[in-house]
Amino acid sequence: MALRNTSTAVELAGAVFNEDFSKSHAESLAARSRNERITAILARQRRLEQELAEVKRLLNGEALVNTLPEELLAEVFYYIGRYSTPMAEGPDARDWSVVRLVCHHWDTVIYTTPRFWRRIRVQRSMRWLALCLSRSHNATVSISYNFRTYPTFPSPDCHLSEVLIPHIARVYALQILGFDAHRARLTSNLWQSMPSLRELSLRRESIGTKVTSLCILPATLSRLQVLSICCPVDIQGIDQCRELRKLTLQHIPASSLDSLIVLLSTNRSIREVDVRDDKRSDEMPITMPAHTDDTVILPELRILRLVTSSRTLASAILRRYRFPAATEIKITLKARGLRLRASGAQFLHAILLPEMLSFDMIFPMFRRTTDLVLFCDHDDASLLATGTGYRMSIAIVDIGSAVSQVPLADILKMLPAAPVSTVSIDASFADYPHDLYQPLWEAFFAATPHLETLALTGCGADECVWNGLLNTSIAARNMANQCCPRLHTVSVDDELISPPYLLRDVVSSMIEALRYRNERGLRLARLEFQVQDEDRDSNGAEAEKQYSQVLGGLVGGLSFFVFK
Template identity: 25%
Template structure:
């Protein structure tokens, strides 16, 4: 019995020693974490100035997530000191959103301590709330510090008129939005003499003022979704002609009053917006699109976005443009990159030259995608026929709609082509290779090669469209076209393939074609886009 007790005590002693060793190791590991943390000062010990900067960062993070501007207040309610720092930092209270009764507006105006403020007044649903109650709060000394004013709804129209008469000398940006349709309200004339700093006007769903003086000194003008019953398109052009400093113009589905019955439209020269940097136009009237594009010229614009809503399944982008698109959109004649994307009822063509770009998009609501790729390629061929295009991207469903003739015409119109990217889904990409071999350079002989500068070709799937299938026809056409080019001194420099191997196993395809492709291409990258699903 004594012997067993001694042995058991010995085992316990060993176990205790092991536990001490483990405890020592854990304490040492804990110190490795604690020492770096202890070198950093805790938030509570930071000076008020840095704490205010942290609050500003948290506030900006909440706004970037689309949350209410005052959602960050949960942070400053942690303790009394944090609350004091926040309430004494005027810059934290300069963005004010009013969604109901105006007590919040009054409090923020006091806490902002005379700094310029940005106010957004949402459409209220409280029938007992009288919009006129805002006026006593926004007394002249508060009106003068409003830098940006956004009003949503129509209950505030009478309030806005009275505010503007008070002299909003600091107002730079005015946004008015009404989301219901139709709306028959028209804004009164905005006296720009009382708004010397106003440079941005954004109106949506409400008829804009019809006085030309409203737009003379603007730098940004955004007009969306309303019928301008008192202004014709010709008169609107006069407004723009007077707005010589305009930098950004957005016209989103705006309708203008028609000319008088029996009266012929006045012939006039196009309006040149020489300082315009950004032009964004969306229209659902195909007969109006070509007129708008022909009459508005922005020779220095770096970003042009034209979105057309097709009324017929037979519409095409080129058919909705003026007769000579490059005249009104000069970048189409100088573009070095041409891209075509066909997906989800949308066909879009993007032209790029350096930092400047033009996006032409056609929306076919409720139509199938069957002929989109074919029409899009035909549009590209015509639009970029005189452009020095060196890179082409074609993304869409490559099924039975395109032929080698479509591809051949595209290649023949792009003699300077250096890089080609074909993305999307489908099983008929071999038509591209057949078209490349079939195409002839303009005025060339049978022995000449089309696109002699072509050095890189990429065929890959696209996440929002699908994957391109590997087939024997594709590889046979690819090998034939590349061999043909190599024999004529135009060996391809790089070939990147990312294909889906459903009916044609990757190992079999790689073993049969990879070695032969490597003989006619300097560098081949070959991968299986569906490898994870095998």
């Protein structure tokens, strides 16, 4: 009995052992299978990563610079040193000296590539000029002679012509720095036979000496595209040019301006004109020859800058020419000393053409204008118009003058047709009768219904300004209208120099005008008042405090400052 029980226990224990062993073996097999699958997955991942890396290498592989074809290598070098400057002011072969010193291969590439030798800057070395001309092969070249550093070069017996003449047909651009009568004689024979010349520049930095050199442009230069003459040169033959794209004339004698009208008429594709006549004449205007009054349209012109003492020239250009694509038109008239002040409105008349009935008639060429600036002082009067919009919408008017009533009287004629929102007037006082000056301000406020910001420098601390605003507001009220309903900011920066322009009188006029407008719901959001009062004394401090308190209650924000 006991033996049987023992045998049964052994059998049971064996069965349990067999069961545990089978379970452990199955788990081991499962773990091994799982590990094998993980190993296979990781191996596949590594293969995919290697394949991806190879794809990236093939797609983004960076070849060594020296393995590039010489044509691409030359393109890289040229891009590094490429300049966008006009004429021959860009880099010549010497500008790649750092690249050439890297290795023999790079030096050879630059040495054997003609495009690196097309821009040639010459100071005194004829050997350098000959070397560049030789290595440029048959490519067109741009040559810049810098005679400023070596005033005695070239001498009359130099070999400049001998070196250049065999290559004369390849010259595309020619610049002469330090141009004078000597260089004019030396080079006049050179450009007689330059059929490929498209850019010509003659410059002289120092124009202290007003000696005029004669410059005759031959008929062979009729295909010039860029002409820049910045020195006292009497230009003859300029009216033969028919394909100009850019014209710059500075410091030239008045006689050379006579050809400008004809020149503009024959170059309909011109894009930029910059003409500056520095002569100031007491006898205005300089007489211009009679020309036809036919309207000329310059459809490609973007920029026109004219500085001259000739009212006739400025007026002729404004009247005759139309610039539908212009983005900047600036006309500056030069006068001498107080001549402008004496001329007054007649001087600005040449610019503003006030006999026209509307703004569009005054400036029919400014179709793309959005910003107008008028400036006038003792010496200059200028008009600048810029913008990008298709239809003209004047938003800013900036007036500067030695005497505010001078430009104000003229500009009033065009304000009603222009939605002006900001006006800045920088002017000074004159001993001008109130009965004449105040109506100007009344007309000004009546002509600016869109006015939002008014900045007055040198003329804001004047009773006429504020009385003009008050009277215009009253007149508008009587007509069931509002005067300057959008006006929200006024700034005054002025100097009270003598009676009757006393602070008390000015502030009283301000308070009366602001109070009346507040009663009509036309409250200012901001008033900035800064003046210098030479008559100010210690007793004025208390009065200024009272002024500040009263004004502060009439506007949204106040900056009130008086100093001596």
